[in-house]
Amino acid sequence: MPTAFITGITGQDGSYLTELLLAEGYEVHGAVRRTSSLERSRLAHLYTDPAVYNQRLFLHYADLDDPTTLRRVLTTVAPREVYHLAGQSHVGLSFEIPETTCEFTAMGTLRLLEIMRDLPEPPRFFHATSSEIFGRPADVPQTEQTPMAPVNPYGCAKAFATQMVRIYREAHGLFAVNGILYNHESPRRGENFVTRKICRAAAAIKAGRQQKLSLGDTSARRDWGHARDYVRGMWLALRHETPGDYVFATGRLHSVQDVLENAFASVDLDWTSYVETDPHLMRPAEPMQLVGDASKARAVLGWVPEIAFTDLIREMTLAELQALA
Template sequence: MNESVEVGRNAPVDSNPPVALITGITGQDGSYLTELLLEQGYAVHGAVRRTSSLERSRLAHLYANKDLYNQRLFLHYADLDDPTTLRRVLTRVAPREIYHLAGQSHVGLSFEIPETTCEFTAMGTLRLLEILRDLPRQPRFFHAASSEIFGRPEESPQSEKTPMAPVSPYACAKAFATQMVRIYRDAHGLFAVNGILYNHESPRRGENFVTKKICRTAAAIKAGQESVLKLGDTNARRDWGHARDYVRGMWLALQHDQPDDYVFATGVLHSVQDILEHAFSALGLKWQEHVVIDPQFLRPSEPMFLVGDNRKAREALGWQPTVAFGELIEEMTLAELARLEARPEQSLA
């Protein structure tokens, strides 16, 4: 793995295809965005943490494709707390577009590791912006902001003009990064875009998110590996969409004539309870027979009524969500069941 990633240093700097660089390329959004950009004819470079393992990552199918890896897909070691390496990679790759998706992205976990969250999510973004200021050819820059910056908003739905009022360390770090992107756009003339992303899921979602937990445990119950699903507040409501739709919005935002901020959301609220019902129904199970409410999963501070107004993205970019909520949860649940059936020896432990 390590030697393969290092080969990315030998990637050609100048090439005919448009060149993009993605931070957080091994994550859910990074993997879908990589696929989209490759389909669009890009050469894609990714910044990879030294602790990443590609063989087990969401990029494994691309990493194993010798017609892509080190041909049109290149990976480089670079951490957000290492500006020297970041600068070196950016100078050598000279991307036309940068998609900044990396950072500590779990809201609940941010209460346990607030300093780490702010270091990578807030300061990591600022370091990137500072590097971009000095590049001779400044790329277009997309920052993955979050609906969590709105906290407990007084207006619903929220738009690009809704005041930020974060209620978690993660949200506070994202609010800082979002505002810095606006400052560098206005003060330094960068083509810098904030995509204010509402919750978006897929079968590639991380294990510590409630959508994934529900779909995965429901599949394990169906497979006879588990019998109980423990959850916190099932009345919590969010605006959930599909990650494939949201990365398409990222790309469209950087193709526009002018940089701006955009809300990417479905505009529809659903509850954790709705996820339960769709996931268990997709497997022919009754959720009432398996779900237990456990207070340890309650968050210290829960944002309310986070639902996005996507009119600006629709009108300016021609973007709209294409996957319905029920279809999303069913896709995630059936993917988990297929994974368990393919590897029956693998349990949730």
């Protein structure tokens, strides 16, 4: 039975990846912070299943700022694959807590690389990096060769971690992969992300529990995909015979307004009647043309996104409506 270790296992991507790996016959180990409440997490359906938890799914208390616990877990578990998904991943929040963002997102990755470098049999390593490393790119769409030029603390921290992964791959021979992930959403997305905020508001307004929705710039555009598609790309990248970097993206831009239209249409409402602009929600240094070219992932890994943008937003909105009901 192949063994995998996941940091950030209780997050959106971590929970979907856990389900995928379990379905593929893996034994899955995950790092959880001591403050995590597993009963209310995205893993609750697995955590409460006695046929899965402590049988094929094992959780370990460990933090990215505590290399001793990470080293102990990795030495004991000896996983064949490590998926590094943890870190402070909210772009807007990174302006408020830049030091914390860099400590966990940048230095946390370096600590993991150093630990794996010392292991007798280093596992294959996947690092979930971000399109935010490109900042305001001159090239549209972006590829694995697009220069890194981040414009926010989160992107800067990810750029550092991305380059360190490349260095450890080339200088120390680790099987280390950067997955350059463009925005990917799902019903498990954090509530402070704009897609979840919009879908949640549309459902709440439909249910009569909310009257208005305040947003920043609705013309901002992103390359949005579904998290289930992207975790499949992570798994395929570590199954390939050689390590490398891959862009995972849909190659299509959609605006926040597109999210609004689709979310409110999913519950038969006109978004223009309920949305107001709040200048305080405008984000500084907003990158406007982040759209990825996933040709390499398609050619090398056979990866293609399968879930359409409209289906994604509809799924998220109806999930919110069901939760309210």
